[in-house]
Amino acid sequence: MTEPRHDANVSPEQAAQTGTLAARISLTHRAGGVAVPVVTVLVAFLMGGVVVLATGHNPLLAYRDVFNGAGLNWIFHPTTNIADTAAYHLSQTLLATTTLILTGLAVAFAFRCGMFNIGGQGQYFVGFYVANWVGFALEGMTPVLHILLAIGAAVLAGAIWAGIAGVLKATVGAHEVISTIMLNWIAIWIGEWLVADGGPLQDPSQPFNPTSKAVSPGAQLPVFWGSQSLQGLHIGIFIALAALVAFWAILNRTTLGYEVRAVGFNPDAAAYGGIDVRKNIIRAMAISGAFAGLAGALDMLGYIYQFSQNDIPVSAVGFLGIAVALLGRNTAIGTLLGALLFGGLLFGTTHGLTSNVISPELAGNLTYIIQGLVVLFIGADVLILYLWNSRRRGRRRRPPAPSAEAAA
Amino acid sequence: MTTAWTNRLENPVSARLRDPAFTGYLGLFLGAFAAFLAIPPIEARTLTWPVVVGIAATLLGIWTATRGRRRLGYGAVATGVLGIGLGILATRSGTENLHAVFDPTLIAQTFGFATPLVFGAIAGMFSERSGVVNIGLEGMMLMGAFWGVYGADKGGNWIVGILLGAAVGALLALVYAYFAIHLRSDQIVGGTAVNFLALGVTGYFFVQLYHNNYVPNGVSTIPNIRIPGLSGTHFFGPAIGNLNLMIWAGFVLVIVSYVVLFKTPIGLRIRACGEHPRAADTVGINVYAVRYACVVLSGVLAALGGVYLSTGNIGGGTFIANMTNGRGFIALAAMIFCNWRPAGAFGAAVLFGFSSALALRLQVYSASAATLFNVLPYVLTLIAVAGVIGRTVAPAADGKPYAKQ
Numbered sequence: 001m002t003e004p005r006h007d008a009n010v011s012p013e014q015a016a017q018t019g020t021l022a023a024r025i026s027l028t029h030r031a032g033g034v035a036v037p038v039v040t041v042l043v044a045f046l047m048g049g050v051v052v053l054a055t056g057h058n059p060l061l062a063y064r065d066v067f068n069g070a071g072l073n074w075i076f077h078p079t080t081n082i083a084d085t086a087a088y089h090l091s092q093t094l095l096a097t098t099t100l101i102l103t104g105l106a107v108a109f110a111f112r113c114g115m116f117n118i119g120g121q122g123q124y125f126v127g128f129y130v131a132n133w134v135g136f137a138l139e140g141m142t143p144v145l146h147i148l149l150a151i152g153a154a155v156l157a158g159a160i161w162a163g164i165a166g167v168l169k170a171t172v173g174a175h176e177v178i179s180t181i182m183l184n185w186i187a188i189w190i191g192e193w194l195v196a197d198g199g200p201l202q203d204p205s206q207p208f209n210p211t212s213k214a215v216s217p218g219a220q221l222p223v224f225w226g227s228q229s230l231q232g233l234h235i236g237i238f239i240a241l242a243a244l245v246a247f248w249a250i251l252n253r254t255t256l257g258y259e260v261r262a263v264g265f266n267p268d269a270a271a272y273g274g275i276d277v278r279k280n281i282i283r284a285m286a287i288s289g290a291f292a293g294l295a296g297a298l299d300m301l302g303y304i305y306q307f308s309q310n311d312i313p314v315s316a317v318g319f320l321g322i323a324v325a326l327l328g329r330n331t332a333i334g335t336l337l338g339a340l341l342f343g344g345l346l347f348g349t350t351h352g353l354t355s356n357v358i359s360p361e362l363a364g365n366l367t368y369i370i371q372g373l374v375v376l377f378i379g380a381d382v383l384i385l386y387l388w389n390s391r392r393r394g395r396r397r398r399p400p401a402p403s404a405e406a407a408a
Numbered sequence: 409m410t411t412a413w414t415n416r417l418e419n420p421v422s423a424r425l426r427d428p429a430f431t432g433y434l435g436l437f438l439g440a441f442a443a444f445l446a447i448p449p450i451e452a453r454t455l456t457w458p459v460v461v462g463i464a465a466t467l468l469g470i471w472t473a474t475r476g477r478r479r480l481g482y483g484a485v486a487t488g489v490l491g492i493g494l495g496i497l498a499t500r501s502g503t504e505n506l507h508a509v510f511d512p513t514l515i516a517q518t519f520g521f522a523t524p525l526v527f528g529a530i531a532g533m534f535s536e537r538s539g540v541v542n543i544g545l546e547g548m549m550l551m552g553a554f555w556g557v558y559g560a561d562k563g564g565n566w567i568v569g570i571l572l573g574a575a576v577g578a579l580l581a582l583v584y585a586y587f588a589i590h591l592r593s594d595q596i597v598g599g600t601a602v603n604f605l606a607l608g609v610t611g612y613f614f615v616q617l618y619h620n621n622y623v624p625n626g627v628s629t630i631p632n633i634r635i636p637g638l639s640g641t642h643f644f645g646p647a648i649g650n651l652n653l654m655i656w657a658g659f660v661l662v663i664v665s666y667v668v669l670f671k672t673p674i675g676l677r678i679r680a681c682g683e684h685p686r687a688a689d690t691v692g693i694n695v696y697a698v699r700y701a702c703v704v705l706s707g708v709l710a711a712l713g714g715v716y717l718s719t720g721n722i723g724g725g726t727f728i729a730n731m732t733n734g735r736g737f738i739a740l741a742a743m744i745f746c747n748w749r750p751a752g753a754f755g756a757a758v759l760f761g762f763s764s765a766l767a768l769r770l771q772v773y774s775a776s777a778a779t780l781f782n783v784l785p786y787v788l789t790l791i792a793v794a795g796v797i798g799r800t801v802a803p804a805a806d807g808k809p810y811a812k813q
Contacts, residue, residue, distance in 0.1 A: 118600065164790075173795075175793070185737060190783065192779045313733065361621070362616060365612035366612060369608030371604045376583075378597070
């Protein structure tokens with residue numbers, strides 16, 4: 001599994017039609033860099049709209065309500081007053097974005113090393129459980145230390161969970177997709193067991209209620225926008241933004257990142273160049289898992305605080321991370337934009353939605369449809385490139401402008 | 409070949425007995441038998457027999473492993489140790505609980521849980537044997553589950569449900585096939601997309617078509633097959649005398665798919681496309697056509713597993729959001745666990761079905777520990793792909809898009 005190869009996806013016919021090599025490279029770069037995600041999102045929303053239309057709802061009004069539900073209408077009258085509906089909804093969208101940035105990075109980092117980490121959900125859960133356990137078991141610690149310890153433990157747990165898949169790939173060649181899928185389900189069932197009646201994390205003061213204890217107040221992340229009781233925006237968003245910078249810096253400014261990318265481009269060439277491929281596979285998976293574990297920790301310490309058996313099957317943030325990373329072309333800035341889009345969709349179609357056009361139950365599933373379409377189309381960028389090419393060809397036929405080719 | 413035959417002719421019995429394949433399978437059988445001794449209907453209340461039989465299984469396993477069949481040998485060792493362990497647990501536990509867990513309906517329930525996995529695993533096998541990885545089994549199964557119950561409800565007959573479910577499964581598989589084969593998009597990404605898409609589409613239409621999130625009672629369900637001579641008997645009656653039609657269909661499917669894949673020219677073509685598509689193309693096999701057919705067949709079979717889930721005797725004509733809940737992935741695991749082979753996949757599916765049935769029943773001992781039993785299929789598959797007990801080998805061209813020249 002490698003990162004989508006732009007050049008390899010262009011057929012010889014397409015290359016011949018677009019002229020010089022420089023033009024072709026420029027085209028694929030531009031098309032691959034920006035056009036693919038943009039067109040993909042547009043097509044996905046369009047097709048989602050068709051489904052909405054076919055089932056007798058007005059898609060334009062539905063999307064308007066989702067836009068407002070996500071709090072994006074806040075930009076028309078910005079305010080820091082959390083009592084304002086738009087501001088509150090925006091804070092909730094950013095809460096979801098925080099998580100998705102990190103689960104997106106978990107997928108993106110492995111991708112840069114040529115691996116598909118489909119196990120972000122499991123790594124997220126492992127971090128989630130560990131943060132909960134450290135969060136309530138060490139009650140009475142110094143608050144800042146407690147937070148750091150809980151986050152550190154969760155990050156480590158996520159790294160180990162993904163590291164299992166990395167070790168299996170590096171040592172016996174087990175495909176990381178299969179092992180991370182299995183690890184996902186193992187993590188899910190372990191979570192069900194942890195809070196089942198008599199399970200290790202179950203709250204003994206509430207017998208027969210499959211719920212964990214709550215994280216002690218000392219381990220809860222400070223909220224800076226809104227109130228703690230109303231799921232205010234916690235400082236985790238800055239940690240997530242810092243993780244974006246760290247992701248970029250690790251990949252582009254360190255030897256580790258260089259080696260990871262080299263392995264991702266061509267493991268054989270990297271090995272020939274003296275890079276330890278196995279070590280980098282394990283490292284890349286562990287770092288991926290660390291991002292996902294951090295996401296779980298921030299959610300647990302930031303606003304969820306405790307979890308029950310019912311919370312486990314409904315969480316899809318790890319899987320949404322796949323769409324976020326693919327849409328963001330596995331770059332830092334792209335992941336941020338993808339996380340904003342899906343964060344808005346996630347909240348705007350469910351809890352944030354007040355609409356007489358489309359019900360939240362319906363729109364919540366629309367998010368999954370759009371997510372599926374995004375992933376489907378982004379995986380087939382040859383299709384988008386073809387559309388892009390045919391548009392250019394159409395434009396070129398009208399005015400014969402040879403200089404445009406050189407400029408492109 | 410001749411020497412092997414002459415050896416057998418000279419000393420037919422002992423040669424057969426020393427054959428590592430024979431000792432390995434005997435070890436597997438004895439390991440299972442060790443645990444079986446301690447549970448009803450035999451129900452030995454002393455430890456002696458389970459331990460003796462279990463040790464025999466372990467020794468046979470070691471013998472096999474040292475003579476070349478490592479995977480089989482270690483499997484037998486593991487089964488033997490497991491058999492002893494289960495025997496100890498069973499002899500220590502109360503008779504009443506034991507009877508509640510191990511009654512003949514456990515067999516029926518095992519087959520009930522195994523059937524969606526059997527369909528899913530065979531579905532995945534056809535797709536992957538032709539060279540297309542199918543991570544989207546879960547989604548195709550989920551589509552079958554919803555549209556199957558919808559067809560049975562609105563069409564008034566379970567046959568309509570089966571047809572509609574299979575048709576929608578085929579349609580989704582066709583979309584996936586187009587992306588995976590013609591557009592040569594990444595098959596893992598495409599399959600992941602199929603899963604998301606199915607989750608969204610079934611959830612969306614479930615809310616849209618059943619406003620109160622509830623399929624009304626009295627949906628026509630797939631009938632059970634009553635075997636006249638058996639259904640009255642003490643043990644076989646509750647065990648296999650009254651199984652669902654789809655369970656029997658699953659048994660037939662395994663045999664048919666084995667014959668088709670390994671004994672017919674069609675199967676040879678399918679496997680050629682999965683092992684070496686260029687060579688297959690050279691001898692005039694239409695690789696794209698074979699792959700399309702296999703992926704669509706895969707969609708139909710996975711969807712049928714889903715139809716059974718919602719419209720068979722376990723679901724009883726209901727649907728809930730994300731009903732498959734990972735069964736597509738267990739089916740995938742069953743297929744990988746036994747090396748992309750029909751009989752093995754069936755065995756793994758039954759084993760995983762058994763673990764699900766046990767997980768449900770062991771709650772009489774401990775609710776939380778029983779939940780943990782659900783992990784078994786995934787852990788076993790992880791061990792299998794880790795190569796601890798031999799290596800799993802996928803078809804050589806599995807997951808690699810083929811570009812015609």
